[in-house]
Amino acid sequence: MKRLLVLDNSAKNDWTGFVFRYTMINEILGYGLLLGVALFIPKEIRFYFGFDLIRLIPYSLIQVIVVFVLIDFLDYWVHRIEHTSTVLWEMHKMHHAPNRFNIISGLRTNPISDVSIKRILYALPLAIAGSPVETYIGVQLIRNIMLSLQHSELKWNLGWIGKYLLISPMAHRIHHSVEREHFNKNLGTIFVWWDKFFGTWYEPQCDYVPEIGVEGDELNHPNYLVNIYRSTMASLEKLLAEINNYWRAQSVRSN
Numbered sequence: 001m002k003r004l005l006v007l008d009n010s011a012k013n014d015w016t017g018f019v020f021r022y023t024m025i026n027e028i029l030g031y032g033l034l035l036g037v038a039l040f041i042p043k044e045i046r047f048y049f050g051f052d053l054i055r056l057i058p059y060s061l062i063q064v065i066v067v068f069v070l071i072d073f074l075d076y077w078v079h080r081i082e083h084t085s086t087v088l089w090e091m092h093k094m095h096h097a098p099n100r101f102n103i104i105s106g107l108r109t110n111p112i113s114d115v116s117i118k119r120i121l122y123a124l125p126l127a128i129a130g131s132p133v134e135t136y137i138g139v140q141l142i143r144n145i146m147l148s149l150q151h152s153e154l155k156w157n158l159g160w161i162g163k164y165l166l167i168s169p170m171a172h173r174i175h176h177s178v179e180r181e182h183f184n185k186n187l188g189t190i191f192v193w194w195d196k197f198f199g200t201w202y203e204p205q206c207d208y209v210p211e212i213g214v215e216g217d218e219l220n221h222p223n224y225l226v227n228i229y230r231s232t233m234a235s236l237e238k239l240l241a242e243i244n245n246y247w248r249a250q251s252v253r254s255n
Contacts, residue, residue: 016108016224068139069191076194079187087242088113090235094227096176097219098151099212106147110231146190157206167192170204177210 057063082092091113098105149156150172162168167188175186185202188194195201219227 064135064139067135068142071139071143072188072190073194075189076187076198079189080184080198080200082113083184083187087235087238090238091231093214093234094219094231096212096214097217097227098176099217099220101151101153101173101176101212103148103152106151107144110228112228112232143190155206155209157204162204163192165192166190168204170206170209171202173210173212174202174204176212178213178215179210182210 057066082088091110094110095106095108098108146166150167150169152169154169156162156168157170158166158168162171167186167190171186171192174182177183182202185200186195186204187200192201218230221227221230
């Protein structure tokens with residue numbers, strides 16, 4: 001907790017990310033963009049099937065568990081795409097900019113990416129299944145608690161739980177490490193299964209605490225909006241470069 005009171009540029013950005021998340025700015029923008037998805041798709045599914053697909057699961061508790069696991073599976077792949085796409089990485093890099101952790105570091109994100117790309121990819125399967133909105137909100141609250149633990153200085157690997165079930169704080173620190181061998185590792189948010197199954201797992205060691213952050217410090221400007229602007233513009237530049245390269249390749253092929 002003491003780290004929250006040391007107001008260097010990294011901590012200032014963490015605090016602003018915290019305010020953005022818990023004043024519901026990100027949530028309001030996200031749900032506003034997805035209102036059509038949330039209302040239209042379940043209505044069409046009910047029209048063709050006569051019921052919500054989630055109702056095929058008979059018990060409410062099992063429905064919640066299924067939604068929880070599904071969201072985590074989707075999050076793994078969205079997160080993996082954010083790391084492998086040069087365009088999306090520039091916006092996601094803002095989340096990796098902290099050079100030290102505290103319990104609110106996980107809330108520092110570029111809201112443009114957070115409320116558009118991620119929400120669409122999460123919302124479509126859940127809307128198709130007809131998952132209740134309150135279930136989604138409850139699952140997200142639990143996930144935010146886990147994020148707070150993972151983005152902390154706790155040197156926990158959680159023993160067999162961290163080995164076979166949950167992403168521990170030490171495993172997630174590997175994900176934020178500056179060391180090249182740790183790049184694009186431990187991409188899961190809650191469960192370790194996806195990383196182990198899809199080959200992105202890196203076993204953490206309790207006696208080794210790697211440094212975290214990204215190359216350069218341009219995304220730790222004390223003004224949070226400057227960091228949003230910089231990461232968004234860098235992403236846009238990469239997108240325009242990829243479009244330009246595509247059309248050049250098409251032009252060469254046609255000649």
